[in-house]
Amino acid sequence: MISGSIVALVTPMQEDGSVDYETLHRLVEWHVEEGTDAIVSVGTTGESATLGQEEHCQVIRRTIEFVNKRIPVIAGTGANATSEAVHLTMRAAEMGADACLLVTPYYNKPTQEGLYRHYMTIADAVDIDQMLYNVPGRTAVNMSIETSVRLSQHENIVALKEAADDSADRVAPLRRLCGDDFALYSGNDDSAREFVLNGGNGVISVTSNVAPKLMHQMMVAATAGDHEGAARLDQPLQLLHERLFVQSSPIPVKWVLQQMGRIGNGIRLPLTWLDAEFHETVREAMQQAGVIQNS
Numbered sequence: 001m002i003s004g005s006i007v008a009l010v011t012p013m014q015e016d017g018s019v020d021y022e023t024l025h026r027l028v029e030w031h032v033e034e035g036t037d038a039i040v041s042v043g044t045t046g047e048s049a050t051l052g053q054e055e056h057c058q059v060i061r062r063t064i065e066f067v068n069k070r071i072p073v074i075a076g077t078g079a080n081a082t083s084e085a086v087h088l089t090m091r092a093a094e095m096g097a098d099a100c101l102l103v104t105p106y107y108n109k110p111t112q113e114g115l116y117r118h119y120m121t122i123a124d125a126v127d128i129d130q131m132l133y134n135v136p137g138r139t140a141v142n143m144s145i146e147t148s149v150r151l152s153q154h155e156n157i158v159a160l161k162e163a164a165d166d167s168a169d170r171v172a173p174l175r176r177l178c179g180d181d182f183a184l185y186s187g188n189d190d191s192a193r194e195f196v197l198n199g200g201n202g203v204i205s206v207t208s209n210v211a212p213k214l215m216h217q218m219m220v221a222a223t224a225g226d227h228e229g230a231a232r233l234d235q236p237l238q239l240l241h242e243r244l245f246v247q248s249s250p251i252p253v254k255w256v257l258q259q260m261g262r263i264g265n266g267i268r269l270p271l272t273w274l275d276a277e278f279h280e281t282v283r284e285a286m287q288q289a290g291v292i293q294n295s
Helices: 021-034 053-067 082-095 112-125 145-151 167-178 189-197 212-223 227-243 251-259 276-289
Strands: 004-008 038-041 073-076 099-103 130-134 157-162 183-186 202-205
Touching (some): 021 053, 038 053, 053 073, 053 082, 073 082, 082 099, 082 112, 099 157, 130 145, 145 167, 157 167, 167 189, 183 189, 189 202, 189 227, 202 212, 212 227, 227 276, 251 276
Parallel strands (some): 004 038, 004 202, 038 073, 073 099, 099 130, 130 157, 157 183, 183 202
16 A cells, blocks of 8 residues: 655646657656655646646656656546546556556536446546545536445555545544555645544645655654644645645646756646746745745
């Protein structure tokens, strides 16, 4: 079971929007060195919605190559068409991904039965560990606890990334009903510490893109049940957790990484570069977290 700080890795791009694989390699090396526990490749933060299918698979394949089995790689293979999600999940399994992360279908707003059948179809079709991903703020559908519990009975469905607004309140009932062998991950950085202290296994994190070592250390403390230590480590990250979402993610986190000299300034339309009015707001959060020095 994967636990700890799992980075929802950005996809670095050139200014023209093409994928920057050299920089991707450097990011992977940095995360391994800093203690990141696993990588999600081409999730929402990796701009999955704007990558073509072959490009999507190429980024996953290269990430797996760069990691070279040092830490797990979880491939983002969700789609709003079940057939496309099956295809992407098959490709990820063939490429050697350790698991797949499957967001609830977006825009078309399926019923709970539709969600159940969607995920069961993928789990029946592809023999790889699969993580459900509930993020109603992005997808306009909220997967119920009952649906998650039904799906957890499938041997290939091993985890849930929960990013509903009440995610920390869902841990206890999910743990009780799904059992200890089913992994639970927070999808909300601002409540991840509480989520893990309440019985979760870790976080799939935007903040860990820019503060990987501190996020890893905070998750180690929370997983150990160290309330005081986890709170102390999380305190300097609080502004980052909030301000990495002043505009749609991954706009702010890409700007932070560019300011840190980790990536260039490429992003895919319809996303645009961080508006100037937010620069000082986000820079203040960077300084509090220690990812840049006070000016």
